[in-house]
Amino acid sequence: MSNSVSLDPQLLNEGWLPREIFWSEEIYQLELERIFARAWVFLAHDSQLPKAGSFLTTRIGEDEVIVVRGRDGKVSAFLNSCPHRGNRVCSAEVGVARGFVCNYHGWSFGLDGSLRGMHESDSYDREPTFDRSRLGLKKVAQIESYKGLLFATFDADAPSLPEFLGDFTYYLDVMLDNDPGGTEFFGGCISSILGCNWKIAAENFAGDALHAGWTHASGAEAMLGGPVAPLGDPANESYHVNVNGHCWEFNLDGVGNAATLGDKGIVRYLRENERNFAQRLGETRAKMVGSVASANVFPNFSFLPGQNTFRTWQPLGPHKTELRTWVLVNRNAPEEVKQAWKKGAMLTFSPSGVFEMDDGENWEGSTHSNRGFVTRQQPLHYGLGLESRVAHPELPGNVHRGQINDANQRAFYRQWSKMMTSTDWSELLDPRAAR
CATH class of the missing domain: 2.102.10.10 (Rieske [2Fe-2S] iron-sulphur domain)
Structure with a gap:
């Protein structure tokens, strides 16, 4: 891997990823040039x-x-x-x-x-x-800007933001356009430093629902007041979807993520507005507004629907990341609901939050264990859901059945590899996924 920045497509399709991409200073410098200096x-x-x-x-x-x-x-x-x-x-x-x-x-x-x-x-x-x-x-x-979110690129030849996002805007609208008043960031920015590679955090939000039931079990029980239903239950309708490396994993429970904030007023607000959400978004997307889900806009912009924590993973070297966090709310939401969302985000996803401390420890361990020469020669397994892709009559993009899946992580690294090796934007975006 040290002589190349590309990932072997066949190995990635089989669910294998080299560890060197999380540790190499050479690869990191190329990321700054080929991803951050070019992407939106x-x-x-x-x-x-x-x-x-x-x-x-x-x-x-x-x-x-x-x-x-x-x-x-x-x-x-x-x-x-x-x-x-x-x-x-x-x-x-x-x-x-x-x-x-x-x-x-x-x-x-x-x-x-x-x-x-x-x-x-x-x-x-x-x-x-x-x-x-x-x-x-x-x-x-x-x-x-896309519905309040401002993006920029240093590449004059980059496609427009709508082309870069493609059909992922269908999913972004779940958070950005479920209310006619639009959205706002409520409160200030929380900044913290993590001793991890930025990609490990981004891929976690892109699709790692698997860790939630284990890593966050005690925190979720504390916030919900009881045991958490397993996400891998086949009875749950759930998906991984991705477009141009942008990823969203979710089920359709409506309020699962929001409930973990521990505030009944937030859940009540979502329940009371279900019909309004459905009128704007349709029945399926209305069930995604507060559901158990996570998402990442390639390369480093992540959020949790329902919990409404929005964050960027700002790289500071291959082994160090600055996390910046905000809380997104509907501009028309009652003041007490906005305050509850801000408080809930601080209780769960802040440097002292019951969930974020769990994640930070794991991400730092996953980064620094790769310092060993022999360790870095062992590939990592990303093989869940290799045969899970489905055609869906409503959901655009690449759709995979099941929330416990590695499909989105593979899509994230597939886009990463393309940007690291190609200068031709026509090769970097999926024309089938563009509106």
Whole structure:
């Protein structure tokens, strides 16, 4: 594996994955170039930028980025790095500003990223070759919104965001469009550091329902007040679905994830709105709104329907990840329901949450056990559900029967491998899955 960044398609189709992809510094550097510098990556929710001058700082891969709403109301994003000596021009995580000024030499930039002035500006203006128009902050190549979620890419040749998402928007609408008022991020951002490879966390949300009944058994019983029904029960209608490496695993129980937050008001809100959800989404998707489920938008944007925790896995090296977490709510939901969702998310999926501590320990162990040379030569098994693909009359994309399955993890790594080896976007997206 050290001489190549591709995965053997036959071995992956048989359910085998090399460990080297979670440990190699060489592979990690190529990920920054071939995945994070090219894919559409989640930046922010529109509600985080309520007025002109509202900004936040984030990262695309390890490239630091400022996201800001301009005076014209449009959102821009550009590198948080001064073109003079490279220093950050904004150190705050969030705020409202009229512009950005580098602490080093006083270069100042407008909300559109253009260079507006600098300390000792006469010294520059006397230089005949000095051209301010060429010295603004580097902008992302494209930035687009899908129903409140803002994404950007550094690749000018990348397909549009709707093409990148493809038919996965059918599933995203379960969370983003079940109410006419739309959604918002409620409360602030929780940030924590995990000693794990970013892919291990992303693939867990892409499709690992198997761990829930074992890893989270005690936490789920504590929050629900009793034993948890097994997800592998054949009587449960459940699926893995994936489009272009974007993945969602779910059953159709309606409120299973929401119930684990331990608040009856949240469950009551979902029950009272079932008919409204069905009118907007149809009967099947209405049952997904609060169900036991998890999802990942390739490469590193994950969420849990029902529990409503939305998060990014920001890579900080092959063995280190920053987790940023928000709570998504319907804008029209009652204030007490929004507060309950925020409190429930903190109880379950925060650094001290009953579920997140379980996950963090396992992900760190799964990363650092690969430090051994002999250990890294042993492939990992991803072989559940090899023959589970089905044709579904309603669900788009690649559909696999059963929630206890590895189909989505295999799809995630199949997309990862394609992006690591191909520069041709026509080879990277499934034309059958695009709207």
